[in-house]
Amino acid sequence: MANINPKFGEKLKEYGAENFNACYNCGTCTAVCSLSTPEDSFPRNMVRCSTLGQDQEIEASLKPWLCYYCGECSLHCPQDANPGELMMSLRRWLTAKYDWTGFSGLLYKSLAVTLISLIVVALGVVGFAYQQNFELESLMHYGHYFEMIAIGSVFAVVLVPNIIRMWYFVIIKPKKKVAFATYFKASGDFFVHMFTQKRSLGCDDNQVRWFEHLILVFGYLALLFTTVFLDWFDSKNLFVIALGYIESIAVFVITADFVNSRLKKQKAVSTHSQPSDWLFVVGLLLMGFTAFLVRLAIDMNMIQSQLWIFIVHLIVLAQWALIVVPFGKWTHFLYRSFAMYFAKLIELSK
Amino acid sequence: MDKRLGVYICHCGGNISDYVDVEKVREAIENDGCVLMSKTTQFACSDSNQKEMVLDIQEQNLSGIVVASCSPKLHLNTFRQVSERADLNKYNYVHANIREQASWAHSDDKKGATEKTILLVKAAIAKARLAESLTPNKIMAINAVAVIGGGVAGLKAAISLSDKNTQVVLIEREPFIGGRVGQWGEMFTTNQTGNELISSLYAQLVTRKNVQIYTNSEVVSYSGSIGDFSLKIETTPRYISQDCDAKELQKAMDVCPVVVPDPFTFGITNRKAIYGFAASQYPKQATIDDAACTHCGACEKVSKNIDLSLQKEMVELHVGSVLMATGFDPYTPENGEFGYAENESVITLPQFKKLIDNSESKLIYKGKEIKNIAYIYCVGSRQGDEGNSYCSRYCCTSTIHSAIIAKKKFKNIHNFHFNRGIRTYGKQEVLYAESLKLGDLYLQATDDSPAEVYSENGRTWVKVNDILTESKEMQVEVDLVVLVTGMVPRSDKKVSTLFKLPKGRDRFLNEIHMKLRPVETAIDGITIAGTCQSPKNVAESVNSSLSAATKAFSYISKGELETEPIVVEIDAVKCTWCNECSTACPFDAITQGLDGDRKIAVVNTTVCKGCGMCTPVCPTDAIDLVTFSSKEIMNMIDALTEQI
Ligand SMILES: Cc1cc2nc3c(=O)[nH]c(=O)nc-3n(C[C@H](O)[C@H](O)[C@H](O)COP(=O)(O)OP(=O)(O)OC[C@H]3O[C@@H](n4cnc5c(N)ncnc54)[C@H](O)[C@@H]3O)c2cc1C
Ligand code: SF4
Ligand code: SF4
Numbered sequence A: 001m002a003n004i005n006p007k008f009g010e011k012l013k014e015y016g017a018e019n020f021n022a023c024y025n026c027g028t029c030t031a032v033c034s035l036s037t038p039e040d041s042f043p044r045n046m047v048r049c050s051t052l053g054q055d056q057e058i059e060a061s062l063k064p065w066l067c068y069y070c071g072e073c074s075l076h077c078p079q080d081a082n083p084g085e086l087m088m089s090l091r092r093w094l095t096a097k098y099d100w101t102g103f104s105g106l107l108y109k110s111l112a113v114t115l116i117s118l119i120v121v122a123l124g125v126v127g128f129a130y131q132q133n134f135e136l137e138s139l140m141h142y143g144h145y146f147e148m149i150a151i152g153s154v155f156a157v158v159l160v161p162n163i164i165r166m167w168y169f170v171i172i173k174p175k176k177k178v179a180f181a182t183y184f185k186a187s188g189d190f191f192v193h194m195f196t197q198k199r200s201l202g203c204d205d206n207q208v209r210w211f212e213h214l215i216l217v218f219g220y221l222a223l224l225f226t227t228v229f230l231d232w233f234d235s236k237n238l239f240v241i242a243l244g245y246i247e248s249i250a251v252f253v254i255t256a257d258f259v260n261s262r263l264k265k266q267k268a269v270s271t272h273s274q275p276s277d278w279l280f281v282v283g284l285l286l287m288g289f290t291a292f293l294v295r296l297a298i299d300m301n302m303i304q305s306q307l308w309i310f311i312v313h314l315i316v317l318a319q320w321a322l323i324v325v326p327f328g329k330w331t332h333f334l335y336r337s338f339a340m341y342f343a344k345l346i347e348l349s350k
Numbered sequence B: 001m002d003k004r005l006g007v008y009i010c011h012c013g014g015n016i017s018d019y020v021d022v023e024k025v026r027e028a029i030e031n032d033g034c035v036l037m038s039k040t041t042q043f044a045c046s047d048s049n050q051k052e053m054v055l056d057i058q059e060q061n062l063s064g065i066v067v068a069s070c071s072p073k074l075h076l077n078t079f080r081q082v083s084e085r086a087d088l089n090k091y092n093y094v095h096a097n098i099r100e101q102a103s104w105a106h107s108d109d110k111k112g113a114t115e116k117t118i119l120l121v122k123a124a125i126a127k128a129r130l131a132e133s134l135t136p137n138k139i140m141a142i143n144a145v146a147v148i149g150g151g152v153a154g155l156k157a158a159i160s161l162s163d164k165n166t167q168v169v170l171i172e173r174e175p176f177i178g179g180r181v182g183q184w185g186e187m188f189t190t191n192q193t194g195n196e197l198i199s200s201l202y203a204q205l206v207t208r209k210n211v212q213i214y215t216n217s218e219v220v221s222y223s224g225s226i227g228d229f230s231l232k233i234e235t236t237p238r239y240i241s242q243d244c245d246a247k248e249l250q251k252a253m254d255v256c257p258v259v260v261p262d263p264f265t266f267g268i269t270n271r272k273a274i275y276g277f278a279a280s281q282y283p284k285q286a287t288i289d290d291a292a293c294t295h296c297g298a299c300e301k302v303s304k305n306i307d308l309s310l311q312k313e314m315v316e317l318h319v320g321s322v323l324m325a326t327g328f329d330p331y332t333p334e335n336g337e338f339g340y341a342e343n344e345s346v347i348t349l350p351q352f353k354k355l356i357d358n359s360e361s362k363l364i365y366k367g368k369e370i371k372n373i374a375y376i377y378c379v380g381s382r383q384g385d386e387g388n389s390y391c392s393r394y395c396c397t398s399t400i401h402s403a404i405i406a407k408k409k410f411k412n413i414h415n416f417h418f419n420r421g422i423r424t425y426g427k428q429e430v431l432y433a434e435s436l437k438l439g440d441l442y443l444q445a446t447d448d449s450p451a452e453v454y455s456e457n458g459r460t461w462v463k464v465n466d467i468l469t470e471s472k473e474m475q476v477e478v479d480l481v482v483l484v485t486g487m488v489p490r491s492d493k494k495v496s497t498l499f500k501l502p503k504g505r506d507r508f509l510n511e512i513h514m515k516l517r518p519v520e521t522a523i524d525g526i527t528i529a530g531t532c533q534s535p536k537n538v539a540e541s542v543n544s545s546l547s548a549a550t551k552a553f554s555y556i557s558k559g560e561l562e563t564e565p566i567v568v569e570i571d572a573v574k575c576t577w578c579n580e581c582s583t584a585c586p587f588d589a590i591t592q593g594l595d596g597d598r599k600i601a602v603v604n605t606t607v608c609k610g611c612g613m614c615t616p617v618c619p620t621d622a623i624d625l626v627t628f629s630s631k632e633i634m635n636m637i638d639a640l641t642e643q644i
Helices: A007-013 A028-032 A044-051 A055-059 A072-076 A083-098 A103-109 A111-131 A136-172 A180-185 A187-196 A198-202 A207-228 A238-264 A275-299 A307-327 A330-348 B022-029 B047-059 B072-085 B099-103 B110-130 B152-163 B194-206 B246-255 B298-302 B349-358 B395-409 B426-437 B494-498 B538-556 B580-584 B630-641
Strands: B005-010 B035-041 B064-069 B093-097 B137-140 B144-148 B167-171 B211-214 B217-225 B228-235 B259-261 B270-272 B313-319 B321-324 B328-330 B346-348 B372-379 B414-419 B441-444 B452-456 B459-466 B472-478 B480-485 B487-489 B526-528 B560-563 B568-570 B590-595 B598-603 B623-625
Touching: A007 A044, A007 A083, A028 A044, A028 A072, A044 A055, A044 A083, A055 A083, A072 A083, A083 A103, A083 A136, A083 A330, A103 A111, A103 A275, A103 A307, A111 A275, A111 A307, A136 A207, A136 A307, A136 A330, A180 A187, A180 A330, A187 A198, A187 A207, A187 A330, A198 A207, A207 A238, A207 A275, A238 A275, A275 A307, A307 A330, B005 B022, B005 B047, B005 B110, B022 B035, B022 B110, B035 B047, B047 B072, B064 B072, B064 B110, B072 B093, B093 B099, B093 B110, B099 B110, B110 B630, B144 B152, B144 B313, B144 B538, B152 B167, B152 B194, B152 B321, B152 B538, B167 B217, B167 B228, B167 B313, B194 B211, B217 B494, B228 B321, B246 B298, B321 B538, B346 B349, B349 B395, B349 B480, B372 B395, B372 B472, B395 B414, B395 B426, B395 B480, B414 B459, B441 B459, B526 B538, B568 B598, B580 B590
Parallel strands: B005 B035, B005 B064, B064 B093, B144 B167, B144 B321, B167 B211, B321 B526, B346 B480, B372 B414, B372 B480, B414 B441
Antiparallel strands: B137 B560, B217 B228, B228 B313, B259 B270, B328 B487, B452 B459, B459 B472, B568 B623, B590 B598
8 A cells, every 4th residue: 555645746846847747647658658668668657656656666666767858758748747857857856866975866956055066166176276386287197196086986985885775776675586697697788778878769769869979978988088097188199189189079069069959948858957957068068178178278388377277177077076977967877777787687587 | 082192112311221122112002092102212301302292292182191211200390391381281191110110120131121111101001091180289378487496597597588578486495596506605617606696696687577586485286287387386484574684683593592504504514593694695684494493482582573473375376387497406425435424524525615615714624724635526426327327517627626726725735636537528627737737636446446435543544546556555644535426306306296297217307308308398388407407517507597498488489389189089978987097197187077967087188298198098998099099000000910
């Protein structure tokens, strides 16, 4: 027996959901959704769970991650209940739920908290630069190590425990029996989905966006690799320098297109931008852009006189690594990949 | 002289001729003695065939026609009019139904269907041979209509009839007019209050010279028939004169020792046996509840305007037609039905509406502030074969409307609707949409597993297997359960029994034909309007009342009425006045009369409907029904049993 809890719906509204209670359960959204299957039917079922406040069921469900937000459902909903945005809001709510620190939830719910944390990080970077007497050499040196250390500790302290929590919510708590060997069998799916997001190709008319996404993922990961392991800013190797330029331009161009579509609100997916969405695309855009500027300044021998360029880049980098990656929308990319993996586990264990 | 008959056999497109060999039928009867001409036709009812029939009748000087086609329900009047256009008395036309009775019924046996058709047509010819020219009966019609029931349906009908310059007598059983609508606050879909609606209707009525309003009054007997009904109306005194002012009334109410649950609020509050009027109640004159009053005399002592010695009064009125608008009762749940009468947090929708209207800033019931409200739909409606199988139509919308009002008027209200499929049809759908937007929750039960109300340690819960959530069991704790009770016929059936009005399987008053004659009853001259016929909202009640008013007016507007001459005739010589026929007659058309000094049966031809119930019971065979005389029937049977 489940208790009805109308207050849960109010809570979801803080995560960006709107008007989903207008749903009269016609099922049109599920019918038009190209990713919904008879076994994993959504989004109507998730809209229903949300209106009745079935948070336990949502917490154990992978359905929000199976949706790639093509927006067809919202387009066809006769009640303007916005099922697509509800699925997006459930992803935000789940991210907050998985996060043991509770900070994700704060960021989603409060613009003020988001801005304050961005400012604190920026001040930290400036303070650190001041402490180093604004010396380029040492700033570049620490900047390089900061990236490695930050990524490592963010994973160890925040992301890995959160993934374990997600696993607990969807496999252990609902008492799903998964044999040990299955964890290996399903791992192939994990990597394929992580790098290609191939499932989103199942959405109608999604090819261009999927391709942009693919380029972005590879561009972003390659840029990370080039700056951290190939030490792009310090490199004298022409190939590495050119590679970095191409990667940063690719990241910049695609994110610029994403920003543009959010501004123009062309597609359903980009009509309802929350601060967390802006933070993600603008962060990526600035990363590509400032990295590009830094290397350009180095190549034009202006970096000494224009040190601020590097400091800005460092600020963007720190905000990205300390806020967006562990607590922001970046985690969707990770959870989604794990969701595919867990879904495979459950499927193989049936 | 034998008849000169014309016979027309219809193909009905292929409806008949696909199964019946119509040409063979024609050949089988063309040589019947009196058949002068016979034809088959694609569509007997078509314009061209009608014109041809008129020509045939005139040119061949026919003295009778037989049409063999579809059911006479469809085209009896069509062919009667054809006869009249050709100057042939319309009772010389006889119909044979060879579609419903032959081609459709025996589509699997073409030969048999054809043979049966031949016999049916022959029987019709046998009847046509004996047919006589008849003239319709003419009776006087009084230009006055009695409207029984002063709810919204009765009030609108009265206004409409008064506009047509008809004398109107409005008879209301309660001390005040207004009916149920007067009891409601804000109503869908215009958001006007019941008070606003009734006040405006009353204001339109009182000024009219051709309208008499009787309140506290009931029809106790009647006689006569369409055109001239005579009604006896009994009026119970109010015992309080118009001069009694508010202060004096208050004093009288204070001393009155009798306290009863107030029917105006469906018993959620009490009142004294002597009481005043709400804003929506007219006329503005206090009254004493005759049934509750013990005549102790306490009020009389404090007010000189009260006189308990007044007696009931009786008047007799003559009207040409009667319009019934006696309304409905809300369904009263059985004890224990969804916790009713056992759990004190369970009330009905009418009570809930009064509770909303009577509450100010907080919604309080039995001392407890109400926040979570469950509504259980279709209580007393859609019960399947054992109970009320109909949908009460008004209640989904009214519930949603009331829930929205509660949410807007009071703080922190959560509404939970346990329904069986929402029926906010037509323009009412916008309310459902609004309610969803406001966050009301809807749970849907199946017919065989309804929602359940249960309590534990004084707390009330409602649970349901919600079919919108994969039939999972869902439950919620609530402060109040509102049973969405449907409409049932008035429990007091005195008037409808008095007029012998037929009732449907749902026990509401029955119309003759749901689609084609929706406000007429089997009793000529009596129409029905509003919710005494079936559940309706105000708009639907008013639609039917305006249509009933127009129908009633059509009976009396010419001052004279034509009725079918198909009535029974009594052979005074054979009749022995055994009384069998008058007891068999469902319309009281036969009374005892005299033939010289011999007692015989006499027929009131305006009341007789020609149903024929009396003919078979007469032991001396003294009764014959015009156009269905024993001779005609015997000849038809002979024709039907003939060997082909
Ligand atoms: C809880 C509830 C809420 C509703 N809300 C709405 C709404 O918001 N909007 C809407 O459109 N509809 C609403 N309705 C429906 C509306 O009340 C009816 O459509 C309307 O009352 C029907 O009017 P009526 O004249 O047919 O019957 P009634 O209102 O029942 O009036 C019949 C009258 O006849 C009188 N009478 C009965 N027997 C006799 C007799 N023997 N002799 C003389 N007089 C007699 C009665 O005293 C009464 O005055 C609601 C109904 C309910 C139960
Ligand atoms: S299409 Fe809209 S109204 Fe229909 S089920 Fe989906 S969300 Fe609900
Ligand atoms: S209107 Fe709604 S509540 Fe009333 S009987 Fe019909 S379905 Fe049930």
